[in-house]
Amino acid sequence: xxxxxxxxxxxxxxxxxxxxxxxxxxxxxxxxxxxxxxxxxxxxxxxxxxxxxxxxxxxxxxxxxxxxxxxxxxxxxxxxxxxxxxxxxxxxxxxxxxxxxxxxxxxxxxxxxxxxxxxxxxxxxxxxxxxxxxxxxxxxxxxxxxxxxxxxxxxxxxxxxxxxxxxxxxxxxxxxxxxxxxxxxxxxxxxxxxxxxxxxxxxxxxxxxxxxxxxxxxxxxxxxxxxxxxxxxxxxxxxxxxxxxxxxxxxxxxxxxxxxxxxxxxxxxxxxxxxxxxxxxx
Numbered sequence: 001x002x003x004x005x006x007x008x009x010x011x012x013x014x015x016x017x018x019x020x021x022x023x024x025x026x027x028x029x030x031x032x033x034x035x036x037x038x039x040x041x042x043x044x045x046x047x048x049x050x051x052x053x054x055x056x057x058x059x060x061x062x063x064x065x066x067x068x069x070x071x072x073x074x075x076x077x078x079x080x081x082x083x084x085x086x087x088x089x090x091x092x093x094x095x096x097x098x099x100x101x102x103x104x105x106x107x108x109x110x111x112x113x114x115x116x117x118x119x120x121x122x123x124x125x126x127x128x129x130x131x132x133x134x135x136x137x138x139x140x141x142x143x144x145x146x147x148x149x150x151x152x153x154x155x156x157x158x159x160x161x162x163x164x165x166x167x168x169x170x171x172x173x174x175x176x177x178x179x180x181x182x183x184x185x186x187x188x189x190x191x192x193x194x195x196x197x198x199x200x201x202x203x204x205x206x207x208x209x210x211x212x213x214x215x216x217x218x219x220x221x222x223x224x225x226x227x228x229x230x231x232x233x234x235x236x237x238x239x240x241x242x243x244x245x246x247x248x249x250x251x252x253x254x255x256x257x258x259x260x261x262x263x264x265x266x267x268x269x270x271x272x273x274x275x276x277x278x279x280x281x282x
Contacts, residue, residue, distance in 0.1 A: 001083040003090045006097060010138060013089055014052070022049025026141035028132060031055040032072035032186035033081050036176035040145045041085045043173050047143045052089040053082050054135050056098060061127030072186055091139060098134060107133050112159050112249050116152050116262055117273070120239040125156050132157055136168060144168055149175040149183045151260055151275040155249050175274070177203070183274045190270040199267055201233035202274050206263050209241070210278045213255050219243050220253070226263065235265035243278065255280045 004010045017024060025048035027040045044051045055078060062068040075092060082090055107129040112118075118125050136144065146154045154172050161170055176184045181203045182196075191199055205226040212222040226241045244251055246258040255278060262275040 001079070001087050001090055003079060003092060005092055005094065007093075007138060010089070010091055014139060017050045017088055020049070023142035024048055024050045024052060024139070025143040025145060026135065026139045027051065027053045027145050028135050029053060029055055030057045030071065030186070031078050032074060032189070033078045034176075034184050034186065036147055036149065036184035038081065038085060039176045040147060040173050041082065041087060043171065044143070044145050045086065047145075047169075047171060048141075050088045051086070052091055052139050052141065053087050054091040054093075054139070056091075056093055056131065056135075058098075058127055058131040059095060060099070060130055061124050063121050063123060066121070067187075067190075070190075072189055089139075091135075093138075098131070106130055107160065109156055109159055109163075112152070112155050115249065115251060116240055116242060116244070117264060118152070120264060125153070128153055129156060129160050133160070133164075136166060141168060143171060145171045145173055147175060148172045149185065149274065151262060152249060155247070181207075183272075185272070187270050187272065190268075192268065195234075195268050195270065198233040198235075199270075199272060201229055201235065202263055202265065202272055203276075205229040206241070206261050206274055206276045210261050210276050213243070213261075213278055214280070219255060223261075230263070230265050233267075235267050238263075238265040239271075240264055246277070 002013050004013055025044035027044050029037050057071050059068055079090055106126055108126045109129055113125040158170050161168055180200055182199055209222040209226040213219060223241045227238055230238050241263040242251055243259050243261050246260050252259055259278040260275050261278050264273040
């Protein structure tokens with residue numbers, strides 16, 4: 001595995017890999033890798049002959065009072081995991097390489113970014129869209145893989161790729177979970193022992209609400225119960241528990257098409273997100 005930090009070296013390595021005609025997959029990450037990330041890498045190997053992984057803690061997607069400085073960084077351990085998984089390129093640029101002096105461009109989407117985390121974290125998805133566009137231009141992959149845990153992020157990237165005619169296939173990989181059901185996340189490391197137990201209320205509340213909707217309960221009643229369950233387990237504030245169109249993320253008040261139930265709430269100092277598919281025909 002080549003670990004690269006400057007654009008000329010990256011472009012030379014990518015050109016060499018692509019010379020055999022096999023497709024290249026990219027898995028963008030912010031590091032602190034766990035089994036969820038490695039599932040993306042494993043899936044990438046099914047879709048491409050070569051795999052590149054980026055590690056870049058993107059300052060542009062962190063808001064005021066968010067955890068940029070505290071975000072876990074452990075590149076050496078991450079690199080060992082990636083090498084063992086057969087990754088060809090680790091692209092690990094510095095902030096100065098990604099956003100050099102005089103950088104002045106921002107990628108902004110409307111619609112799919114406006115609710116949920118777009119409302120709770122102003123500017124977040126501009127930062128995501130900007131860095132992902134740069135990563136796509138730098139690595140020039142044929143395929144890119146993203147986890148469904150960050151479902152709104154996945155929807156934003158799919159919209160951006162469609163709108164900007166990017167010749168990249170975007171593949172969503174199902175949320176990877178611990179044995180007890182909690183979605184794997186680098187931020188889980190912030191949870192105390194008691195918080196880790198209470199955190200299970202998030203997937204359980206979403207799962208129960210989804211089941212109730214599929215059985216005919218109203219969206220409002222089911223989401224209200226989910227919110228109450230989260231509050232009872234110490235989540236505060238609860239940013240949202242919302243049923244949305246599975247593609248556009250438009251909020252839904254009636255379960256009449258494929259949907260996602262998404263939730264985000266803070267437990268102690270850790271903000272957790274999760275989502276679950278909801279089927280009207282179930």
